[in-house]
Amino acid sequence: MLGKILLGILISAVVVVVFLMPSPQEELGEVSRIFFFHVPVAWVTVLAFLFAMINSILYLSKKDPVYDTQAAVASQLGFLFAILATISGAIFAKSAWGSYWNWDPRETSVFILLLIYGAYLALRSAIESEDRKANLSAVYSVLAFITVPFLVFVVPRVFQSLHPADSVINSRIKIQMPFHVLAVFLGSLLGFSLLFIWIYGLEVRVALLKKKKHSQVEKKEV
Amino acid sequence: MFANFGVMIVVLIIWFGIFAYLLRLDKKVKELERK
Numbered sequence: 001m002l003g004k005i006l007l008g009i010l011i012s013a014v015v016v017v018v019f020l021m022p023s024p025q026e027e028l029g030e031v032s033r034i035f036f037f038h039v040p041v042a043w044v045t046v047l048a049f050l051f052a053m054i055n056s057i058l059y060l061s062k063k064d065p066v067y068d069t070q071a072a073v074a075s076q077l078g079f080l081f082a083i084l085a086t087i088s089g090a091i092f093a094k095s096a097w098g099s100y101w102n103w104d105p106r107e108t109s110v111f112i113l114l115l116i117y118g119a120y121l122a123l124r125s126a127i128e129s130e131d132r133k134a135n136l137s138a139v140y141s142v143l144a145f146i147t148v149p150f151l152v153f154v155v156p157r158v159f160q161s162l163h164p165a166d167s168v169i170n171s172r173i174k175i176q177m178p179f180h181v182l183a184v185f186l187g188s189l190l191g192f193s194l195l196f197i198w199i200y201g202l203e204v205r206v207a208l209l210k211k212k213k214h215s216q217v218e219k220k221e222v
Numbered sequence: 223m224f225a226n227f228g229v230m231i232v233v234l235i236i237w238f239g240i241f242a243y244l245l246r247l248d249k250k251v252k253e254l255e256r257k
Contacts, residue, residue, distance in 0.1 A: 004248070008241045015237060019230035030226065198244065205251050 007198065011191040017184050024181045031095035036185060038088040040192035041081050046152055047196060048078030049117070053145035056138035068134035069211065071141055072124060073203040077196065079117045086110050105159040109151035116144050 018036045025032040055071035058064070089107065090100040101107060120140055127133040177185065 004245065011237060011241075012234060015230060015233050019226045019233070033226075202244065202247055202251060205255065206247075209251065209254050 004198065007191065007194050010187065011195065014184060014188045014191055018188070021180065021184065024177070028096055031092055034088050034092050036188045038085060038092060039185070040189045041088060042085040042152075043189060044192050044196045045078050045081040045085055045113075046148060047193065048074045048081060048200070049145055049148050051200065052078060052141050056141035059134060059138045060142075065130070065134060065211075066208065068138065069207045070204050071138060073200060073207055075117055075120055075141060077200055077203065079114070079121060081196070082110060082114055082117065086114070105155050109155045113148065113151050116147060120144055 014036065018033050023030055023032050024035055051074035052071045055067045055074060059067035059071060086107075089110070093102060093104075093107070094100045120137060123140055124133055124137050127136065
């Protein structure tokens with residue numbers, strides 16, 4: 001419980017500091033504060049899809065349905081956070097480049113990522129047999145994650161993009177931001193990562209309880 | 223400055239709402255797991 005209260009305080013403190021400190025990039029104005037929300041949310045998206053892939057591999061090797069549940073929950077959360085990253089990016093794009101959507105390489109790659117994981121969720125809902133669903137979606141999840149590093153880290157840096165590629169680290173792989181901005185950014189990154197882990201754990205427990213109840217009902221019917 | 227303050231209050235209210243919901247859900251899940 002103490003950890004959850006501390007997380008609540010951490011994120012509240014980050015929100016207060018983000019809005020009361022000078023804007024991180026004066027030339028972009030007030031909207032540049034969205035950086036402290038947009039980048040951590042995008043980071044959590046990658047983290048969630050990584051969780052999904054690891055759990056899928058574990059399912060394929062051990063055939064334990066708990067790993068399948070964990071992979072499904074991680075993919076759903078990754079999809080949700082990808083939508084949040086897209087919306088926050090679009091708000092920033094409207095202010096910085098004059099349009100919510102520009103088919104910029106970064107925007108296009110996030111759109112493809114949403115399609116890939118949207119198809120994963122559609123695949124899961126289309127198959128009734130639990131074993132078949134778990135096997136197929138585990139293989140799909142592993143293959144889907146292979147595209148993530150390319151779509152998130154490579155494509156936007158290879159093709160010319162409006163999106164700033166060096167807002168966190170520059171081309172020499174060195175962090176480039178003033179100390180106070182870095183401190184708030186790291187606080188936000190930590191807060192969102194812990195929030196994801198909390199929601200992920202809760203959702204897994206809810207999914208397992210639902211499965212347990214479902215199997216109890218089935219047993220009663222038999 | 224004042225516009226920022228207004229947005230900050232809105233974001234904080236949304237965050238407190240999410241936080242309270244998660245705490246309630248956590249409590250409810252614990253109860254169901256005990257049963």
